[in-house]
Amino acid sequence: MINQKGSKVGTQFFSGLRFFFLSHVREIKGALSEIIGKPLSTLVTISLIGISIGLPSIFVILGENFLAGLDRIDQSVKINVFLDKSVLVAEGLSLSKEIQDQPDVSLVRFISAEEAIKDFQKQTNLSEILFTLGQNPLPHVVEVVPVSFDPIDVAILVSSLNDLNGVESASTNLGWLERLYGVFSIVRSIGIVFAIIFFVGLILVVAHTIGVAIQNKAEEIELLLLLGATSSFIRRPFFYLGFWYGLGGGLVANIITQISFFPLAAGVERLAQSYQSSFSFDRGGSDTFFLILLIGIFLGATGAFLALSKKMGEINPKRHGYSYK
Template structure:
């Protein structure tokens, strides 16, 4: 703090410096205050590590829940993409009619994919898997209809239901079928999980904000005598506040980076177990980790918490300190 104040005092001269010189002096002053605040953290390693650990843990849980939701969305999107609308065609449709309908559906922007299961192939598969064997050969004609499996382009229950209603009106379609209820349940569950994650994250981040604010308050009380002396010689409140603001920023930087390391270690530990499960189920699922953009957002949130928490503390306590 004394180094910072000396930097302020040395900047005051009788000659008015130019605009560029003032700008450079301001940058130097900020750098000195930032380095000095980092030194203050280094001189008090115990409470610094405790504060960083609390902030890191507070950031780790919501970030981990975010990764969990992201992977659940990946799994649910795979399920969303797997549902299909079954179009049972009329018995009197011809191959030309089927080709025309397929062409029309492929040109529809609401349709992602169309697959035809003709009645002959369906009967052969039914004969093989049903266990009736040669008894089916005594049928006079194939009772199975041609079926079109239509995959919607949008993996949302409302979009799938709207497409179902539209396809039901096609003149070659006898019946359109889609089990929409489980999709709606899946969407509701995912929405509930997201709301729970947001609520927990908000509570934990508020707790981290209070911890940082209390830490800065204790630091201000520890520097009370020095702040009184600085005010006696003319230092402004904004100049006195800046080192504490930088302290909050440093706490946010270290806390955010600690949260990132914990998440990466946890995902690294889980990756092997998840690989074994996916191998047993022959699934192509791969665990999603934090992207570079998400890491940047995590650091910005942590720095923001540190800055806001320290700002709330200095605004209420430094103004209250006046020299006797």
């Protein structure tokens, strides 16, 4: 008897699960048929969604490429640590090792005063003047390449190097780096501002489109409610409509982004070369592709949710016992 009851409950559970799965599949297909059945309006809607997601995506990917480019500028960002004149070569080498052991330091190179004066002589042809000085005026120097090229991180490292015993002064030419980060910061900010504006607009576009679809089906919705349909049964096709619009928009956004990068990539690579960096432009991989799709689906579903919240309430909730919660 118990087994029979258990078996019945199990059968009901799997039957319910099957109904749940099949009804969702049916609604997904139904929503797809609906948007395919209206190709022109669907094209307009998913193009709008695609542009709304595509433009900020372009800025974000450009920003990421700037960041990646900066990571490769390992020859340009150096901190020169000038040691006290009293520091001997052996002490200088020891101090170099101490600096190398710091976690925020990528590479160090110790340049003794003798090496420095030889380089100076080679580069300037001022050996006669140096000879008149009688002694080498240059100190030992440690060249430091930081791990991070973020101007704030570099400034913190310079400060910590200045505090070391035996260090006369540590300095770097951060001006160009700060300017580059400033450009990157603006590009990223534009991307974020565009994303917020376009995403809000996109949600409203989807909400309007689905709102019109709900309005067109008001009679059907009223009938379904009278026949005993639940609110989730009514809502489901419109959610999937939002899903398909979002997915289609995400695909269009990916296409727009990739097409835009053909002329942009060359420009960015030239800019990177001017900063002595060689890297190939990253158009975004499969993770970026799926992220854009997910953003599209999320925004489409959000638009559908907004439309349902507004329109379903207008289809006389009191009369039909409908409550959207």
